[in-house]
Amino acid sequence: MTLRPATDGDQTTLFDLHRAVFREHIEKIWGWDESWQRANFATEFACAATSVIEQNGRIVGYVQILDKEDRIHIQNIAISPEYQGKGIGSQILKNLQLEAAARKVPLQLGAFRTNTLAQKLYERLGFRQTGTTDTHIEMSWTGHDSQQP
Secondary structure (H helix, E strand, C coil): CEEEECCHHHHHHHHHHHHHHHHHHHHHHCCCCHHHHHHHHHHHHHHCEEEEEEECCEEEEEEEEEECCCCEEEEEEEECHHHCCCCHHHHHHHHHHHHHHHHCCCEEEEEECCCHHHHHHHHHCCCEEEEECCCEEEEEECCCCCCCC
């Protein structure tokens, strides 16, 4: 598995991946609107540090990070359905936990409230629920109340 910075040329492929991974959850929570999703994805792509996850030269996912002075926020992490459950997301998250621990800042994210598989993964990696919204379970990893990755 390799990580590389996303380029503008990756945006269409990554949006297709976004749709494959998140559409089911979004439909259940507030409904899928293709044009709104495309515009929102473009905004997030422009504002977050987006990295492409590749395996054997194939794009299998992406991660978007908002790196703040006092925290690292995972805007999105998406692994292609056929590559889920193979440890790719766990490895990305563990690497981010190491970075957060080195900087002594929390690692934060939100999981769709319908995405119980993702929530279980995050809990297994030591994330703790810190709040809820109408759409998400907010979670944080500090390294203080869990084992280091």
